[in-house]
Amino acid sequence: MRRNGSEIQWLTPGSLEEALRFRAQLGSTCLPLAGGTDLMLRVRAGHLSPAAVMSLRGLGLEGVVLTADSLTIGASSRIRDILGDPQVTAAYPLLRMALGRIGSPQIRNLATVGGNMANASPCADSAIPLLVMDAVLTLESLRGSRRIRAVEFFTGPRATLIQGDELLTELTIPRPAPGSWVWFDKFGPRRANVISASSLGMMVSPMPGGARAFALAAGSVAPRPVRLSSVEQFLGDLDDAALGSAETRHQAMELVAKDISPIDDQRGSAWYKARVLKNAVERALLEYSESCLGGRNGN
Amino acid sequence: MAISISFTLNGNPEHLLVDHDERLLDALRLKLGATEVKEGCGEGECGACSVLLDGRPVNSCLVFAADVDGCVVETVAGLADSADLQEAFVREGAVQCGFCTPGFIVTATALLREEPQPDRDRIKAAISGNLCRCTGYEKIFQAIEKTAEARRRKA
Secondary structure (H helix, E strand, C coil), X not given: CCCCHHHCEEECCCCHHHHHHHHHHHHXXXXXXXXXXXXXXXXXXCCCCCCEEXXXXXXXXXXXXXXXXXXXXXXXCEHHHHHCCHHHHHHCHHHHHHHCCCCCHHHHHHCEHHHHHHHCCCCCCCHHHHHHCCCEEEEEECCEEEEXXXXXXEEECCXXXXXXXXXXXXXXXXXXXXXXXXXXXXXXXXXXCCCCCEEEEEXXXXXXXXXXXXXXXXXXXXXXCEECHHHHHHHHCCCHHHHCCHHHHHHHHHHHHHHCCCCCECCECHHHHHHHHHHHHHHHHHHHHHHHCCCCCCC | CCEEEEEEECCEEEEEEECCCCEHHHHHHHHCCCCCCCCCCCCCCCXXXXXXEXXXXXXXXXXXXXXXXXXXXXXXXXXXXXXXXXXXXXXXXXXXXXXXXXXXXXXXXXXXXXXXXXXXXXXXXXXXXXXCCCCCCHHHHHHHHHHHHHHHHHC
């Protein structure tokens, strides 16, 4: 139900501290606005009825800092600006792949990673690389700051651990291990401006001693974006020969079901989403074995 | 209507009072007479409402008018460097009903400003947020390519 327009405040804090004071006063009735590409629709449809809308412009949350160990993205950094930094995209190809498929150029010129995460759609594409690479999110309030792992951040559809007096200020992603291999795809009716019916990100990282760590994350197949931990555990134990086999791919596809709980909705049936995701896992593993395990294994 | 904003529209300073959830699209069309900005879908999928916000194409149906205080907004009517592109669209048959055209001109103008000689894949990526139901896109690609080519020959 829309509130009477004249009751809703429009807040333009001049500093992060002022913004946090508004959040402390008003809690979650104070709606933080970054790019607003989803918020505009939800506010106008009455899905959100805030007491105040608070613009996050000019609070210094737009920076992107790349070091030898990590990438720190300000929560209000536009997706287009992250993609436009060649050092960042070279160091984080999985981030480039996923962010580059969000919406359209017009959407990416406005939208932010912080907003995509805080909005917490189960289909959020930026969540995929952040889950795979084990990103950490910084939540600040007047009480202090805390860091939450991406894998713990979402609590359900459109729900996160952000408390009413907190703001998500930055996201930190450790550098992938040298030699890491990544894969991403998302599925829907067309190539651009698609909210994923199913999505998959995968990273295979070389570990000391010749071992490998697998990280897979999927969107639109559960109340929140999820790691496919059953698949990861299975794959992590296998040697090169086993990894390249069709048998392994089929087993991995079967294990996907353990980690997901898709529903029927306007993007597809639960069966369809699971099927597409399983096919994606198969394709990713096939490409991995062709790229990294010395060619096609014929069985 | 409590929020006061000041911004530049096509080079001219404008001052408006807007509502918290007023779309930039509506502020432009209804309060400033900028009806060259079209509403196609109202949900950021079609790009017909595209304008340049601080030089970048955005869907004005998704922008909070209150949030453009201090910004620079350009619509198709203000893009002095798009005259040859617009002529190319007309000449090449890239305009049928014309409703999507303002959005395409805005997006393509921004593309050519940033990348004067884009290849077709780059063009397709740049205009992937603009839909056309009439032309099937081929003439649109050609209009943009021919504009870039003519500019290159002139330079």
